[in-house]
Amino acid sequence: MRPFDYVEPRSVDEAVALLSRGGERTRLLAGGTDLIPRLRRRQWRIDRLIGLRRIDGLRDLTLEDGVLAIGAGVTLEELAASTTVSDVCPLLAEAARLMASPQVRALATIGGNLCHASPAADLAPPLLCLNATLRAIGPSGGRDIPIGEFFTGPGRSALRDGELLVQVRVPAVEGRGVYLKFSPRRAMDLAVVGVACFRSHGVATVAVGAAAPTPLRVPASPDEAAARCSPIDDLRASAEYRREMVRVLTRRALEIVP
Amino acid sequence: MTLIGQRIPKLDAADKATGRSRYIQDLRLPGLLEARVLRSTVPHGRIVSVDVSRAREAPGVFAVLASQDIPPKRYGYAKDTTALKGDRVRRIGDEIAAVAAVDADAAAEALDLIRFEIEPLPAVFDPERTLDPGAPLVHEDRGSNLVRTHDYAHGRVEEGFARAAHVVEGTFRLPAQAHGCLGPAGAVAEWDARGRLTLHDPTQIPFLIQRDLADTLGIPPSDLRIIQPTIAGGFGARLDLYPHEIISALLARAAGRPVRLAMDREEDFATDPVRPRTVVRMRTAAAADGALLAREADVIVDCGAYVSWGAVTPIVMMHTMGSFYRVPHVKYRARTVYTNTAPTGAFRGFGNPEITFAIESQMDELAARIGIDPVEMRLRNANQPGEVTPQGSRITSCGMKECLEAVRERMPPPGTRPPGGRPLLRAAGENLVASATQTETESPSSPAICPAGRIEGTEPARSPLRRGIGVAAVFHVGGGARIYRSDGCGAMVKIDDFGKATVVVGATDIGQGMETVAAQMAAEELGVPLEAVRIAPADTDVRPWDVGVHASRTTFIAGNAVRAAAKDAKRQIEAARTALGLPPDTPYDKVVRSEHFRDQGSLVIGRAYFDPPNAMVDAENKGNVSAAYVFGAHAAEVEVDVETGQVRVLRVVAAHDVGRAINPMYVEGQIEGGVMQGIGYALLEEVILREGGMSNPNFLDYRMPGPQDMPSIETVIVETNDPSGPFGAKGIGEPPLVPVAAAIANAVANATGVRLRELPMTPERVWRALRAWADVEAPGEICGKE
C-alpha cells in the first residue's frame, strides 16, 4: 500500500466537508473489508482516507415511529445479534448471519455493503424487499433515496460527490420473509445467486442479487423472475446457470413463505 | 512399551497456539531488506528490453536485478529455466526483474519504474491440445511440447480385454489444485563476509536444495547453510528449488544486506506449484465373477512452462496402475507436456489421487454392470499380504481387506443394513425439510430462513434431495520411495551430562509431528520420559543427511534411523557402565559424567543411517520402490440437490492400515486433513486459468472447504505391524487424500444415477450433468464432458 493521510472526523458535517474538499483521491473508510483489499491490490490510488468510526450516531440502531433506523456504521455482527433487528425484521438479521465470517462481520458495516454496490451484496435483496430508504447527507444537505433507485451499476450508486450514507431506514411491516443465499461453500463465500422474498398481507415481493448488474426487484413468479434478471458469466457461474438458479430459488422462497 | 501408541500432544503445540512459533515472515535481522518481483503479464513473449535504471535511483532501493545481472545458469529438473527470464517469458507470472528495498512498499514502488517491452507470441494452454501439429512451442529449441513419455506394461492387455465379460471406458479430467498453505512462500538470504550464504527457508528438501541452489549461484554447496523456520504448510509445495529462493540470494549478494523475498497471498497462489491438470483415458475389464482382467490408461499431465515435480507424477500413477488390486494385464502410457501456465509440482498423493479417481470410478461401474456390491467387488480383487505384484511391489503387511470391511460395517450399503439400524440411504422424497418443518413451529410473524442448498419443497414428494453412498480404496507407498538414488536419513542421539537426550535427525517436521514422533521413539528406546528428549534445530550445519519430507516416508525412514541411533546410544551407555565398573542401574547422567570426568573419557553419541531395502525402477519401470505399502478405504455419504447440483458430504468413514500408530492422534489428524483436502479436490477447488494465469488467486474465489462444509469423519486405524517399520509403523501422510474424490463421485452416482468424470463437482457441473442425463431420458451413466 502507498502512504496516505488518515483522518477521523467527529461529525457528519465535518466528514462531508472533508469529503467534498478532497476530490477523487479521498475515500471513506468504514469497516474496510472491501476498501483495504482494493488498496492493497493497488486498484485505487488515494491520498486520504476518512475514517467514519468516531462519528456520533453512525452506529445507532433504533426503532422509532414504526421505522427501524440503522446507522450506516452498524456492523454485520450488530445486525445479526440485535434483538431489535431480529424482532422487527428478522430477514435482515438472518441475511447478515449468512455473510462472510465472524471476523469479517465484526468489522464490515451495512453502509459499506450498500455503498460498495456489489451486485452480490447480501443485504441488498432483503432491503429491496423491505422497501428501505437510504438517508444521505452531502454539501447541499440531506435527502432520502428509495433503495430501488440507489444501485446504478456494478460498484456504482446514486450517491453524489461529497455525499455520505448515514442511515438505512426500514419500515416495520408485518410479514414473513426468507433470504436464500446460494453459494458452493456454507460460509465465507459470495452468493452465486441470492433471492429474498417477503410476504406481507398476502403480497409477495422478491429481489435478487448477483443476477443482474445491480441487486434487483423481480416479479414474484419463478419464470418471470428468471426472465427479468440479466446475469453474466464469470468465474463463479455461467449466466445460464444463474438464471436457472433464480428460477429454482424464487420458487423455493415463495413456497417457504406461503 | 510405554510411549508408543500414546496420544501425546505435539512438542510445539503450545508455541503454535500462543503465537510463539516463528515463521519466515516473522524473522527479524539487522538491516533486513524486503524484495518484490516484477512479473510477466503476458503468457508468452519475447523480451525486447528491460530497463531498470530508474528503479535503481528510487528512494530506499538497495539492489535491482534483471536477467543480464545474474549468472545465466539454468536450473530445474530439465534445466529449462533461469531465475530471472532473459529472452522469453513463458507464462503469466514469469520473473523479469527484482528489487530489494528498505520495505515492501518501497520495493513495489520501484517496480513501477522498471520499463520493459515484451513482444507477445502465440501461446498454448490446454494440455490436450499442446501436442497438436502447429501448436505454439513453449520451448522452441526443444522442437516439441512433449516433455517425456512413460510406458509400462505387464501381461498382454489385449488378451485380457478379449476375454472380458465387462469392459468400461471413460475419460477423466482432473483440475489443477493449489496448496493454499497457511503461510505463503518466502525465503531470507544473508551472506557473511567470507562469502558463505545462510538461507532461512521453509523448504521440504534442505539437503537437496543445498546442491541445487549452490550450483545456480556458482558457490560450493558446503558454502550454503539452510535453516528451516517453522513451516506453515507444505503438502509438496516446497519440494523443489524455486525462483524466489535464488532471487533472494542474488539480491542479498548484490545489496550486501540480508534480503527477504516473501510472497503475498495472490503471488503465492499464482506461482504455486499446483497439482497438475491431468487427463486420464482409461478402460478396465472384468470377468463375469468380478475378477479384474485388464486395465489400460493413456494419461496426459500438464507440466506448465517449466519442468518440476508435476512431471514426475506419472511414475506414482504407474505404480498404482501396476499394483493396485490384482490385475493380470496392464498397459499404461503417460505423456507430460508443456503449456504456457505456471509450473506444476508435487501435491500430497503425487499423481495417486488422479489415477485412483479413474480406477475407483471404474470399479463401481464394473460392480454395477456385474451386479455385485462395490465393496464385494473390491474384496474379490484385493491385494494380499505377502503378494509380489507383477510390477514388482513386494507387499509385506497388507490391511486392505480389513479396511474395506471396516467401512462396510460402519456404513453398510442399503438393503444389507441390520434391522433397526439408522436408515442411511433415504429414497428420494423421504427428506422432510428441516427448515420448512421448523417454520411451522415459529410464530407467524417470524420468517423462515434457510441457506440455500438445504431445503426444500413443502411436500415430501417434491424433495429435490437425493442421498447416496460411495466407497473407494487406496494403495500407496508407505516405506519410503526410491525416487532418488538415496532414500536415506541419518540420526544421532547425544546423551548429555544431565542424562537428557538430544535427537539430531535429518528429517523435516512439516507440521505432521515428525519431531514429537522421533522424540517418542527415542525416549521409548532409551527408556526415559519424553521430557528427557529434545530435538536439535533444523539446520544443515547440524543435522545429518535426509532426502526430504515427501512420499509419506518420514515416520518409516527417520523413525528407523532414530530408533537405531537411540539403540546405539544405549549400547554405548551399557559399554561405559561395564568399562567403568558401574552397577547396571547407574543412571545415564552419572554414566556420562563419569566418562567426561575421567582420563581418556568418551562421548555418548549414538548414530545410525537408515536407507530402506527398496529399489529404483528398472528400464521396464518395474521394481520394488518402497519397503512397505499402505492401504485404506473410505466410504462417503452424500446428499445431492438435483435442482441446484449442490453436493453435500454428510459423513465419511475412513479406514487406514498404518502398520502401527505411533501416535494415534496424529494419524487421525492426517486422515481428517486428507479428507478435507480431498473434499476440496472433489467438490470445490480448481485453479481457474485466464490466458494461462490464475484468475482466482485468493481464498474467496479459490474455495477450500471451511469448517461448515466438513462432514462428520469417523477414522478407523487398522494395525498390521509391518516387519520392517519402526515399532511396526508405515506411512500415512498422503493416503487419506487419495480415495476421497472417487468415494464422493461414487456416492453421487449412487444418489443420482449420474457419473461425473470431471472434478471439481461444482454445483453447476453437477447440474449440467444431471440435465444432460435428463435430456437423453435414458437411465444409464453419463459424464460431464464426453
Ligand SMILES: Cc1cc2nc3c(=O)[nH]c(=O)nc-3n(C[C@H](O)[C@H](O)[C@H](O)COP(=O)(O)OP(=O)(O)OC[C@H]3O[C@@H](n4cnc5c(N)ncnc54)[C@H](O)[C@@H]3O)c2cc1C
Ligand atoms: C473475506 C470476505 C468475505 C466477504 N463476504 C461477503 C458476503 O458474504 N456477502 C457480502 O455481501 N459481502 C461480503 N464481503 C464484502 C464486504 O465485507 C461487505 O460488503 C461489507 O459489508 C463492506 O463493509 P465495510 O464497512 O467493510 O466497507 P468498506 O470497505 O469500509 O467500504 C466499502 C465502500 O463503501 C464506501 N463507504 C463505506 N461507508 C460509507 C458511507 N457511510 N457512505 C458512503 N460511502 C461509504 C467506502 O468508501 C468504500 O468505497 C466479504 C469481504 C471479505 C473480505
